[in-house]
Amino acid sequence: GQYYDDNAYIGLNFKTHLKLAEVLSAVNTTDAETAYGILGRRATSFDELKELGVSIIEHIPEEGKQWPFLNNALNEASLFKEYKDIGEILSEHDSIAFVNAKDSARKAFQKALDTNPASSDYIELCENIANEYYLNDKVWAKELIKKHIAFEDQVQYKKIIDLASMDDLLGDAEFTKEIVKNAKEQCSGFDDYLELFNQMDNGST
Numbered sequence: 001g002q003y004y005d006d007n008a009y010i011g012l013n014f015k016t017h018l019k020l021a022e023v024l025s026a027v028n029t030t031d032a033e034t035a036y037g038i039l040g041r042r043a044t045s046f047d048e049l050k051e052l053g054v055s056i057i058e059h060i061p062e063e064g065k066q067w068p069f070l071n072n073a074l075n076e077a078s079l080f081k082e083y084k085d086i087g088e089i090l091s092e093h094d095s096i097a098f099v100n101a102k103d104s105a106r107k108a109f110q111k112a113l114d115t116n117p118a119s120s121d122y123i124e125l126c127e128n129i130a131n132e133y134y135l136n137d138k139v140w141a142k143e144l145i146k147k148h149i150a151f152e153d154q155v156q157y158k159k160i161i162d163l164a165s166m167d168d169l170l171g172d173a174e175f176t177k178e179i180v181k182n183a184k185e186q187c188s189g190f191d192d193y194l195e196l197f198n199q200m201d202n203g204s205t
Contacts, residue, residue: 014039021036026059032059043069046077070090080121084125086105087106092134102135113125119151119154122144138172
C-alpha cells in the first residue's frame with residue numbers, strides 16, 4: 001500500500017499495531033483495511049478480538065467488516081463479563097455491525113446467564129437488555145429483575161426501582177409499585193425498615 005508495509009511493522013506488539021491501523025484509517029482506507037486484516041490473523045485472545053472489532057466499528061464503519069472478529073470474540077468468551085461485553089457491543093452497534101446483530105447480542109446475553117451469575121449480575125444485564133439504545137427487550141428485563149428479587153437477602157431495591165421506573169429502561173409504573181410493595185413486605189421490624197430507607201436514600205446495597 002501507499003503507507004502500509006506489513007513487513008515493516010511485523011515486530012510491533014498488538015496494541016501498537018492496532019493504533020497504527022487506526023491512524024491509517026484517517027489517511028488511506030485501503031491500507032487501514034490491510035493492517036486490520038493482518039491484525040485479524042494475529043488476534044487470538046478474547047480481549048484482542050473484542051478490541052479489534054470495536055476499533056473497526058469506530059474507524060471503518062462499513063457494515064459487516066467487524067462481524068468476523070466480534071463473532072470470534074463471542075466464541076472465545078467464557079466468563080460472564082466477556083459475554084456481557086460482546087452482547088453490549090453488538091446490541092449498541094446493530095445498524096453497522098451486520099444484519100440482525102441483536103440476535104447475536106441476545107445469544108451473548110443468554111450465555112452470560114448460563115455462567116451461573118451472582119445476584120448483582122442480573123442487574124448489570126438488565127440495564128443492557130432493557131435500554132432502548134441496546135437490546136430494548138422490556139419483557140426479558142422484567143424476568144431478570146424478578147430473578148434478582150429471588151435472592152431475598154441480596155436485593156438491590158434502589159437499583160431495580162430505578163430500572164423499572166426510568167423511561168429509557170423499563171418505564172413501567174405498575175411494576176415499580178410491585179417492587180416497592182415487595183420491599184416493604186420484606187421488612188419485619190425497625191432495623192429492616194431502616195436498612196431499606198438507607199439503601200433507597202444512598203443508592204447502595
